[in-house]
Amino acid sequence: MSVPTVPTVLCSISTRGRYDTTLPLAIQSVISQTQKVDKLIIFDDNDDDKKQDVREKQVYQYLFLMLQEKGIKWEWSFAEKKGQHYNHQRANKMGYDFVWRLDDDTVAEANVLENLYSYIYNDIHPDQGDIGAVGGSVLTPPFQHGLKATGKIEDIYSEPNLQWDYIKAAKEVDHLHCSFLYRAGVFDYELALSRVAHREETMFTYGLKQKGYKVLIVPNTVTWHLRNNSGGIRDGQQEMFEHDEALFRRQVELRDSTIVVLDNGLGDHIVFKHVLPEIKNPIIFSCYPEVIPGRSIQEAKDLFGSIDRYNIYQKMDQWGWTLPLEDAFRKLYTEGAFVKNYV
Numbered sequence: 001m002s003v004p005t006v007p008t009v010l011c012s013i014s015t016r017g018r019y020d021t022t023l024p025l026a027i028q029s030v031i032s033q034t035q036k037v038d039k040l041i042i043f044d045d046n047d048d049d050k051k052q053d054v055r056e057k058q059v060y061q062y063l064f065l066m067l068q069e070k071g072i073k074w075e076w077s078f079a080e081k082k083g084q085h086y087n088h089q090r091a092n093k094m095g096y097d098f099v100w101r102l103d104d105d106t107v108a109e110a111n112v113l114e115n116l117y118s119y120i121y122n123d124i125h126p127d128q129g130d131i132g133a134v135g136g137s138v139l140t141p142p143f144q145h146g147l148k149a150t151g152k153i154e155d156i157y158s159e160p161n162l163q164w165d166y167i168k169a170a171k172e173v174d175h176l177h178c179s180f181l182y183r184a185g186v187f188d189y190e191l192a193l194s195r196v197a198h199r200e201e202t203m204f205t206y207g208l209k210q211k212g213y214k215v216l217i218v219p220n221t222v223t224w225h226l227r228n229n230s231g232g233i234r235d236g237q238q239e240m241f242e243h244d245e246a247l248f249r250r251q252v253e254l255r256d257s258t259i260v261v262l263d264n265g266l267g268d269h270i271v272f273k274h275v276l277p278e279i280k281n282p283i284i285f286s287c288y289p290e291v292i293p294g295r296s297i298q299e300a301k302d303l304f305g306s307i308d309r310y311n312i313y314q315k316m317d318q319w320g321w322t323l324p325l326e327d328a329f330r331k332l333y334t335e336g337a338f339v340k341n342y343v
Contacts, residue, residue, distance in 0.1 A: 007097035007098060007121060008038045008096045008097050008098070009035075009037045009038050009096060009097070009098045009099070009100055009113070009117065009181070010037065010038060010039050010040075010041060010091055010094060010096035010098070010099045010100070010184070011030050011037040011039070011040045011041070011099075011100045011102055011113075012041055012043070012087070012088055012091035012099050012100070012101055012102065013026055013027070013030075013040070013041070013042045013043070013102050013103070013104050014042075014043040014045055014079070014084035014087040014088060014103075014104065015042060015043065015044060015045060015046070015104040016045040016046055016084075016104070017046065017050070018104050018105060019046075019052050019054060019057070021105070022104060022105040022106075022107075022226050023042075023104045023105075024059050024060070024063060025107045025226070026102060026103070026104050026105070026106055026107060026108075027040070027042070027063050027067075028063065028066075028107075029102075029106075029107045029108040029109075029110075029112075030072075030102065030108070031063070031066050031067060031070055031072070032110045033108070033110055033111075033112065033113045033114065034110050034111055034113075034114045035113045035114035035117060036070060036071065036072055037072060037100060037113065038072075038073065038096065039072065039073040039074065039075065039096070040067065040072055040073070040074045040075070041074070041075045041077060041091060041094075042074070042075070042076050042077065043077050043079040043084070043087035043090070043091075044076060044077065044078050044079055045079045045080075045081055045082075045083070045084060045087060046081075047081060048081075051078070054076070077090075081195070082195060083193065083194065083195040083196065083197040083200075084197050084200065085189040085190060085191060085193050085197040085200040086189075086191060088101060088189055088200070088204075089188060089189040089191065091184075092184050092185060092188070092189065093184075093185060093318065094184075095184075096184050097183070097184060098117070098120060098121075098181055098182065098183060098184055099181070099182055099184045100113055100116070100179075100180075100181045101179060101180055101181075101182065101201065102179050102223075103178055103179055103225070105225065105226045105227060106138070106178065106179050106223050106224065106225050106226065107223065107224045107226065108179065108222075108223045108224075109221075109222045109223065109224075111220070111221065112136060112221050112222070112223055113181065115136065115218060115220055115221040116134050116135070116136065116180070116181035116218070116221060117181060119131060119134045119170070119216060119218050120133075120134045120181055120182075120183065130212070130213050130214060131183070131213060131214045131215075131216060132182060132183050132186060132187070132205070132208030132209065132211065132213025132214060132215055133176055133180050133181065133182035133183070133205045133208050133213070133215050133216070134176075134180060134181055134182075134215070134216045134217075134218055135163055135176040135177075135178075135179065135180035135181070135205075135216070135217055135218070135221075136163070136167060136217065136218055136219075136220075136221025136222060136223060137163055137164075137165065137166050137167050137217075137221060137222045137223065138163045138164065138177065138178045138179055138223050138225050139164065139165075139166075139222060139223070139224055139225060140164060140225040140227050141226075141227070144160065144164050144165055145165055145166070146165065147160045147162060147164060147165040149161070149162050151171065151172075151173030151174055151175070151217070152173075152174050153174040153175055153206050153209075153252055153255060154252065154255070156175070156202070156252070161177055162217055163176065163177060163178070163217060166219075166222070167217050167218060167219045167221070168219055169219055170216055170217070170218045170219065171216065171217050172214055172215065172216055173215055173216070173217055174205075174206055174209050174215060175202045175205045175206040175209070175215065176201060176202075176205040176215060176217070177201050177202055177205075178201060178223070178225055179223045179225075180201070180205065182204075182205070182208065183208070183213065186208060186211060186213065187204065187207040187208050187211055188207075188309050189203075189204050190203045190204070190207075190247065190309075191306055191308065191309075192247060192304055192305030192306035193243075193244045193247060193305075194240035194241075194243050194244050195240060196240045196241060196244065197244065198240070198241045198244035198245060198248075199244055199245065199247075199248040200244075202248065203247075203248060203251055206251070206255075210255070247304070247305060250303065250304070254283065256281055257280075257281040257282065257283045258279050258280050258281055258282050258283070258333055259282075259283055259285075259300075259304070259310075260279065260282045260283065260284045260285065260286075260294070260310070260333055261285045261297070261300045261304075261307045261310035262284070262285065262286040262287060262288075262292060262294070262310075263285075263287060263297050263300075263307060263310065263311070264287065264311075264312060264313070265287075266287075266288055266291065268312065268325065269286060269287070269288045269291040269292045270291060271325050271326050271329065272292060272326075272329050273291070273292065274326050275326060275329045275330050275333065275334070276292070278330065278334050279333050279334060280334075282333075283295075285297055285299060285300035285307075310332070312325070312328055312329060312332060315328065315331075315332055316328050319331070
């Protein structure tokens with residue numbers, strides 16, 4: 001009788017400008033979890049002229065020794081300085097089953113990972129179905145109580161986020177923010193965002209929802225968001241936020257459609273024709289409109305900033321794909337059982 005494989009969990013923290021403020025508190029909260037992560041990776045996104053060797057700081061010496069004593073693998077990775085979305089995407093593709101995304105100005109209470117994991121791991125909660133991401137309360141001073149909201153993406157501009165309050169019961173929502181546990185390798189972070197990556201976690205979790213996975217908020221799971229006034233995204237320029245907000249608004253506006261970008265050869269377009277009838281409300285950008293009618297590839301680049309996520313051959317390489325091209329298109333663009341069986 002085979003022994004069931006225990007899913008692996010990576011904790012991913014991206015940090016910028018917070019060596020001496022909230023980052024040590026975030027690391028300490030990872031160490032204190034009742035359920036250990038398999039590995040903690042810290043992406044150092046500081047500019048070269050502001051990088052510090054934390055091995056020379058006593059508080060980090062102690063933290064690294066505590067991680068070692070707890071049997072938690074850890075890695076300090078100097079990042080590309082492109083923004084935390086690039087860093088979290090690296091974590092997303094590192095081969096772990098789940099990734100716990102934790103901001104560098106948050107402190108998770110000791111039971112957070114254990115509670116989040118109990119919902120997303122279906123052998124424990126089989127009634128929950130396929131869960132893509134799960135988050136708890138993320139409490140930011142000044143604290144708010146009694147918030148009422150739908151959690152729907154279309155209401156995001158008119159209501160507060162339910163995670164800003166104590167959550168009373170598990171509820172399915174469209175999106176999460178700040179800190180959550182998610183199923184790795186299912187959906188990609190939006191790399192067309194600016195360095196500040198405004199709305200990146202909202203877009204990512206809503207993308208999981210659009211893939212057909214549930215997104216949940218759950219009770220008795222509190223992370224304190226200390227919202228540091230400096231560092232992180234708060235040293236960006238206004239035009240960066242405006243750029244990112246425009247991309248996000250476009251995602252909301254097109255939420256009932258499936259974006260299809262066929263920046264590839266004639267034969268690929270012919271293969272794709274077999275999948276097209278299965279796609280929900282497609283908006284198509286193609287190279288061969290005589291085969292697959294659609295708008296231009298240049299328009300897709302103008303609208304979305306980057307079309308890398310639609311590169312079917314890049315995806316097949318990431319997936320280690322051995323099935324036919326038609327099925328790869330089906331995995332990329334359709335929801336339902338096929339997607340869930342092959343991610």
